[in-house]
Amino acid sequence: MSITAPGSTTHSFYPPHINNDTSASEHTSRTKRGIADTSKRWPDGIVTVALDLKDQKSKALVVDALREWAHHTPGLQFRVVDGKEGDIRISDDEGFNGNWSAIGTDAKKIPLHEPTMHLNRSDDSRGFRRTALHEIGHALGLEHEHQHPEHDINWKESSVYKAFEQDDNWDEEDVYNNLFKLPTGNDLLITSYDRRSIMHYPIHPSATKDSRGVPANDSLSEGDKEIIRKLYTPKRFGG
Ligand SMILES: [Zn+2]
Incomplete structure (x- = not known):
C-alpha cells in the first residue's frame, strides 16, 4: 500500500451513512476484528482522496491517519490531492455539521460537488486525528464496532437517547442507527x-x-488491521 501526496494535501472520508461520531470515552479489550461490508469495497488499485481542508495542520493529520490505514491495504493505493475532486472527498467546510x-x-x-466525508474543525489535534481514523474506516467500508452482533455492551438505552438528544441534537432515529441497530445483509465480513x-x-x-x-482509542487495533487487510488483499493475484 502506498500513499502519494503532492506536496501538501491529504485525504479522508464521507457521509451518506451519517456518522455523527461524537466522542465520549474509549476502548478496552484484547480481541480484535470488526464488521465490513464487502459490497462497498473499493476495487483494487488507486483511490483518489481530495482534501478540502482549512489548514496544513488538518491536512497533515488526515494524511497521517490515512497512512496508518494504508499500511494494511495491500490492494489499495491512495492518491492524495488538494481540492474537491476525488473518489473520496474530505471537507471541513463549516457549511456542514x-x-x-x-x-x-x-x-x-454522492453528487460530485459535495464532500463524501466531513470532519469538524478542531484545535484538539489528538481528537481530530482519532476522528479522521474512524471516518476513514467508514470510507473504506467498515461499520461501527459497537453495533457488532456479538457486542456485550449493557446499554442504558433511555439514558443514551436522552444524552445524545441534549448534547448533540440527535433525534431518536440518529441514535438508533448509529448506536443500537445491528448490521444486516449478505455481504458482511464479520470478525470477533x-x-x-x-x-x-x-x-x-x-x-x-x-x-x-x-475508553477512546487513538490508533488502529490489531483487529482493525486484520479486518482491513482481509478486505483489501488483492483479489486478482490471490493471497
Ligand atoms: Zn462512525
Missing part, C-alpha cells in the same frame, strides 16, 4: 467483537447498566 463519511463505495452515490477498534464509540460508564465503559 458533524463528523461523518459515506461507507466505502457509497461515496459514488473488538472493544479496542477505532470503529467503536467510546462509552462513558454511566451509559451502561453495569458501569462498564469503553
